[in-house]
Amino acid sequence: MFKSVTHYMSITQAALILDISQPALSRRIKQLEDELSVKLLHRSGGKVELTPQGVRFLQSADCILAEHDSVRDEISSDINDTKGHIVLGLVHPMARWLSESFIEDYSKRHPNTYLSLVTKSPKEMVTMEGCDLMVSPVLPDDIALIAKKVHKFKRYFCASPDYVRINGLPKHPDDLVKHQCIVNSAVNKNEKSWLWHSKTGEQGGSKITPAISTDSIDVAATLAIKGMGVASLPGSQLNHYFKSGSLVELFDYQFYQHQDLYLVYRTREFMRANLKQLILELQEFYRIQYSNCTLSN
CATH class of the missing domain: 3.40.190.10 (Periplasmic binding protein-like II)
Structure with missing residues (x-):
């Protein structure tokens, strides 16, 4: 969990990815700091920074894990024995x-x-x-x-041509609050905002209006095709939908989510x-x- 927080430099984002509450994750980090009797993170709003002790602890943890991987690889059996x-x-x-x-x-x-x-x-x-x-x-x-x-792949914001014709084309992720959104119930039961990145290096979070939720990418794509709202879908799965015309990308690939x-x-x-x-x-x-x-x- 500590590595996840340091990866995103955000307890909020790490808690979202780990699918646990932010207070629970904060307690886990506090327990670790208490056990080590050092402060590992500086907290400022939703962001965190590593203390000098936190940097050393992260480096040590990475070295220990790398050494563990090396030892494990050395004792593995013959690579050709794949039965x-x-x-x-x-x-x-x-x-x-x-x-x-x-x-x-x-x-x-x-x-x-x-x-x-x-x-x-x-x-x-x-x-x-x-x-x-x-x-x-x-x-x-x-x-x-x-x-x-x-x-690290990208998820793009998509909707059906009929949905865009009826509801209009959003110009920015901030406009999604005016649209019906198909949210991911597997990540957050009360997903009310979407984090995003842009090709120009911007990043932010925009409020959305959830219309329906699912824990399945396939179901989200089907709902979007049926005109139920805007979905965030992996780029690797969108070529077929775009070529068939069943879905359109909303922001000319300028805005996307990382996963x-x-x-x-x-x-x-x-x-x-x-x-x-x-x-x-x-x-x-x-x-x-x-x-x-x-x-x-």
Whole structure:
């Protein structure tokens, strides 16, 4: 949790990503400071800054985790021994995409590895229950898990042509308060604002008017296509909708949201060779796929 706060330099944003309340996250950080008898963070409004002690603690934590990874890799079994069963946890859109673009080739390369694909909601992905590996858009709540970022992708603001014709085209994210918005119930039950970035380097948060919520990207896209409102959708999944004309991007790609994608796995167990190999191949797959995706870059 400390690393998440330092990553976003905001307790509010870290709490949103971790799907816990801001007071609960603040208490966790305060408990850590009390245990260490040092102040790790300076708090100013919604932002935080690392103290000198906080910088040293973060550096030490990174070194410890890196050393742990190195030791774990050294004791892993032969990389060519890729037999066995792996349970892979995914949100539904990612499961669909990997089924179309990765799973078949992987299974041909490793016929002795049996994959079980398990779909989960983002809220369920804060733990590793029932999975050996997860591809997750959210950080895990369990500090005993490794979350290795494989990509920072963009989500764009979209609506159907009919919705735009009836309700008009917003010029700025601040205009979304006048529009119906399809919000993400998996992140925040009471989502009333959207954070955004711009191509010119601006960033901010705009109030919105929630019309309907869902924890599924696929459902959000379907609702947007049906004219139910404005949705924020991953760029990697929008080409088809834009080419078919079922959705339009609202701000000429000038405004967007950032979201990270992680490979999540346990840190305190022996990593089987087939699992290590799957992680390596997924990392390479995402590197190639996202480098070729014009919308998500």
